[in-house]
Ligand code: ADE
């Protein structure tokens with residue numbers, strides 16, 4: 001099963017580029033940029049990772065970003081992730097980035113997005129891994145700041161496939177950003193929002209995403225299972241759910257395999273993703289392998305989870321079908 005998962009063609013739809021910053025690269029960039037790190041070695045940094053809920057993770061995640069300063073830093077970050085993803089047979093990835101976490105430190109929007117974009121172009125050329133970019137707004141910041149960043153993004157419209165919403169969910173509901181998401185939709189961008197597992201008002205936030213914001217996808221969304229009518233609506237609208245098992249484990253002490261089984265039983269379009277793989281020490285393969293072990297998923301169920309990611313990816317039908325055919329060719333040779 002492990003080999004079957006490792007070699008399977010895959011897609012990743014929920015990964016934060018800043019969450020792919022490996023300690024070794026962090027130290028390299030800190031030295032180059034003269035940035036202070038609180039730990040002496042990459043090993044000591046990893047040993048200090050202590051996450052038990054969303055805020056405790058976010059504190060460490062934002063502190064880590066201080067080493068990202070120049071355009072080439074964003075290039076290296078992105079290229080390193082895409083190299084790692086390709087080595088795990090990830091053929092396609094949709095990448096989140098958090099521009100407000102950089103502009104708030106005095107780094108220009110252009111620096112961030114140009115570094116990322118150039119890495120995407122070169123990675124596709126050199127390694128054949130295709131990727132698209134999703135700009136996330138930080139939900140604890142104001143709706144005005146989100147709108148200012150959407151305006152900043154307008155000259156780069158063609159480098160983006162969608163917008164998302166992440167960071168601290170407490171007291172920051174989806175409707176706070178209704179206007180900016182409506183404007184993004186008018187720009188032709190796809191919409192998604194985080195509804196992390198077991199947050200305050202999770203269910204209400206998912207309902208707002210579906211009914212008020214009219215998202216095209218939901219990030220996490222595990223708590224939708226608390227409402228049968230909502231599950232039916234998500235299924236009816238064919239909304240993908242980007243679940244991140246290892247990330248969930250830090251909050252609910254389980255890889256949420258029972259919940260993923262329930263979603264599969266309901267024919268909901270659940271997908272498996274890595275979220276912040278450098279921090280959670282698990283890329284896509286490790287997420288799938290650990291999940292399979294906990295939930296005893298069979299090969300067909302793993303194929304459904306991986307196939308769902310290609311089905312709900314923001315790609316044209318021809319490209320999507322091409323990936324799905326590659327997956328089915330692989331499966332017919334290995335089952
Ligand atoms: N930003 C990076 N990772 C996140 C997560 N898991 N939830 C919310 N915001 C995030």
Ligand code: ZN
Nearest residue numbers: 016166194275
């Ligand atoms: Zn996330």
